[in-house]
Amino acid sequence: DEIDKTTVKxxxxxxxxxxxxxxxEGCGETPHVKLMTQLFGERxxxxxxxxxxxxxxxxxxxxxxxxxxxxxxxAWANSLFEDxxxxxxxxxxxxxxxxxxxxxxxxxxxADKEVLMSEDLRAALNQYLVMRKENMHxxxxxxxxSIYHQIMEKLVPxxxxxxxxxxKIKNLYELExxxxxxxxxxxxxxxxxxxxxxxxxxxxxxxxxxxNILVLDTEMYSNTGGQASKATPKGxxxxxxxxxxxxxxxxxxQLAMTYKNVYVASICVHVNPQQAVRAFIEADAYPGPSIILxxxxxxxQGFPMAESIQHCQMAVDSGYWPLxxxxxxxxxxxxxxxQLDSRKIKGDLFKFLAKENRFAAVMRxxxxxxxxxxxxxxxxxxxxxxxxxxxxxxxxxxxxxKLVEGLSDAKSTADMVTVLYGSETGNAEEQAKNLMQDIRxxxxxxxxxxxxDFDFEELPNQKIVILVVSTCGLGEFPxxxxxxxxxxxxxxxxxSWLSGTKFAVFGLGDSTYS
Numbered sequence: 001d002e003i004d005k006t007t008v009k010x011x012x013x014x015x016x017x018x019x020x021x022x023x024x025e026g027c028g029e030t031p032h033v034k035l036m037t038q039l040f041g042e043r044x045x046x047x048x049x050x051x052x053x054x055x056x057x058x059x060x061x062x063x064x065x066x067x068x069x070x071x072x073x074x075a076w077a078n079s080l081f082e083d084x085x086x087x088x089x090x091x092x093x094x095x096x097x098x099x100x101x102x103x104x105x106x107x108x109x110x111a112d113k114e115v116l117m118s119e120d121l122r123a124a125l126n127q128y129l130v131m132r133k134e135n136m137h138x139x140x141x142x143x144x145x146s147i148y149h150q151i152m153e154k155l156v157p158x159x160x161x162x163x164x165x166x167x168k169i170k171n172l173y174e175l176e177x178x179x180x181x182x183x184x185x186x187x188x189x190x191x192x193x194x195x196x197x198x199x200x201x202x203x204x205x206x207x208x209x210x211x212n213i214l215v216l217d218t219e220m221y222s223n224t225g226g227q228a229s230k231a232t233p234k235g236x237x238x239x240x241x242x243x244x245x246x247x248x249x250x251x252x253x254q255l256a257m258t259y260k261n262v263y264v265a266s267i268c269v270h271v272n273p274q275q276a277v278r279a280f281i282e283a284d285a286y287p288g289p290s291i292i293l294x295x296x297x298x299x300x301q302g303f304p305m306a307e308s309i310q311h312c313q314m315a316v317d318s319g320y321w322p323l324x325x326x327x328x329x330x331x332x333x334x335x336x337x338x339q340l341d342s343r344k345i346k347g348d349l350f351k352f353l354a355k356e357n358r359f360a361a362v363m364r365x366x367x368x369x370x371x372x373x374x375x376x377x378x379x380x381x382x383x384x385x386x387x388x389x390x391x392x393x394x395x396x397x398x399x400x401x402k403l404v405e406g407l408s409d410a411k412s413t414a415d416m417v418t419v420l421y422g423s424e425t426g427n428a429e430e431q432a433k434n435l436m437q438d439i440r441x442x443x444x445x446x447x448x449x450x451x452x453d454f455d456f457e458e459l460p461n462q463k464i465v466i467l468v469v470s471t472c473g474l475g476e477f478p479x480x481x482x483x484x485x486x487x488x489x490x491x492x493x494x495x496s497w498l499s500g501t502k503f504a505v506f507g508l509g510d511s512t513y514s
Contacts, residue, residue, distance in 0.1 A: 006278070007425055007427065008273045008277055011277050014039070017038070017044070017068075018030065018037045019064055019065075021057065022056050022059070027052075027305075028294075029052060032216060032294045035269055035277070035280065037065070039281065039284070040284060041072075042149075043180055043182050044075070044182070044183050045183065045185070046074055046185050047087050048078045048079070048188065049084035049085075049186075049197060050079070050080050051223045052222050052298075058076060058078055082196055084192060084200070085197050085201040085204045087186075088184065088204070089186070089207070089209065098175075099178050102172075103128075105171060105172060106128060110122065112168060114166075115169065120158055121159070128151050128179060131148070146183075148180050151179060156179070184210075185213070186214070187213075187214045188215065189221075190218060190230075191220075191223075193215040193231075194230040195229050201213065204289060205291055211290075212292070213290065213291040215252065218231075218300070218301070219231045220236075220298070222298045225300075228241040231249055231250060232249065233248070233249045234247060234380065235353070235362065235370065235373030235377045236358045237358045243369065252291070253266050253324070253326075256291050257326050262326075263283050263286040264291055266321070267295070268321060268323065269294070271316045272342070274425055275323055278426070279292055295312060295315060301356050302361070303357065315352060316342050317342075317347030319342075319345040320381060324342070324392075325338075326338050339392065343454075345381075345385055349381060353377075417439050417444055417447075417463075418454070418464065418466070419446060419448040419466045419468065420454055420467050421450055421451065422450065422484075423450070423478050423480065423481075424470065427470060435468065451480060452481060452484055460497055464501070464503070465501055466503070467504070467505045469505065470509070
């Protein structure tokens with residue numbers, strides 16, 4: 001309880017409620033589900049679509065989900081491809097109905113003068129009722145714990161102590177599990193989410209219900225032998241697409257964002273674990289539907305799974321899998337709801353594709369045809385990332401018009417304060433973003449980016465640069481700042497290269513380093 005689970009380091013001190021899954025070695029699905037259980041495990045409810053995640057997640061007689069010393073842990077159930085979204089949606093609706101009933105019972109008990117109770121119990125029940133009556137969504141406490149869960153921990157021993165004083169208090173005691181707020185997650189692969197179950201999934205995200213969706217995207221029907229799905233990218237070989245898939249991958253993220261009231265995130269825990277933690281926390285706290293799309297490499301993609309982390313890094317760097325978050329609540333505060341967390345394409349898409357047998361096999365069979373498909377895929381990747389860059393701009397409407405007119409960028413950097421950070425666990429990133437908000441509050445323009453995502457050649461054009469950099473490991477540079485540091489040490493840079501730039505540096509350390 002004393003450890004902040006909203007950071008990468010803090011989340012990994014939490015008990016994992018997923019153990020010994022029996023999934024394939026190097027499976028990309030289990031790390032994402034394990035992280036989800038570490039963040040919400042004691043109050044987690046999972047509706048799991050049939051697929052890989054239901055096989056390693058619930059094949060009799062093994063069951064990888066576990067409980068803590070209090071007997072708390074994930075409640076897990078499996079449904080079919082065609083109705084899992086509706087299945088999970090119904091579970092959430094039933095829970096809401098029971099909580100509404102509980103609120104009515106609490107109100108009736110407090111109003112009944114014949115019901116005698118301690119002042120502590122009355123105060124705790126009133127606190128709960130105020131939260132419910134004002135329709136306040138779950139406020140996360142500083143260390144990432146649910147405020148409803150905290151109220152429940154206060155109420156349960158009081159109700160147990162006084163349950164025999166009146167039948168109405170005993171009734172509340174029997175409903176004790178409803179005082180907390182469960183975290184409902186509909187989980188499944190891309191075969192379910194993009195194909196067979198898409199109608200139900202679309203129905204859920206079009207609602208205003210507080211329910212979360214985690215899509216474990218392997219870009220094929222992994223569990224049944226690697227058949228092509230609508231998540232399979234153009235040019236990839238899969239069953240039913242032996243010559244390479246001719247059509248583009250469905251963009252689930254953009255489809256969800258069109259509703260304007262859906263929290264959407266694209267993550268990969270192997271590449272940016274802090275962004276993944278934040279996406280899970282924000283989705284759980286958001287008072288409406290949310291969907292998280294996670295890049296989960298699979299052995300059927302045809303590369304050594306021992307290289308998963310490096311391979312995922314190539315996928316993000318090449319723009320193949322962009323990382324972003326879309327939070328509609330930001331728009332209510334006048335901010336851009338879209339945040340692109342992987343801002344710069346800095347890798348070679350063709351090198352990434354060549355490492356996967358599903359693309360390389362098409363190249364060996366028909367090089368000319370494969371080249372045509374891969375060229376189209378690269379064009380789509382560039383177009384998608386260009387669009388995401390536009391969405392990430394503060395002046396969204398103005399940038400759209402500039403895009404239509406064919407101009408690359410309309411924003412002047414002459415009076416802009418540029419805040420750049422190097423961060424491994426997210427602390428320096430958070431400080432940099434807080435600094436940016438402080439600068440803007442003083443009427444100045446400011447932008448923030450990781451060092452490696454910022455265009456190195458643009459540094460001399462910045463008038464004011466503030467660097468916020470932490471250390472990691474044994475005094476190493478954070479991964480998202482190493483390339484910039486190496487470039488700054490280049491002997492080819494003239495001494496006057498940054499002569500027109502004013503800069504300041506904030507170095508963040510840790511008192512525990514010796």
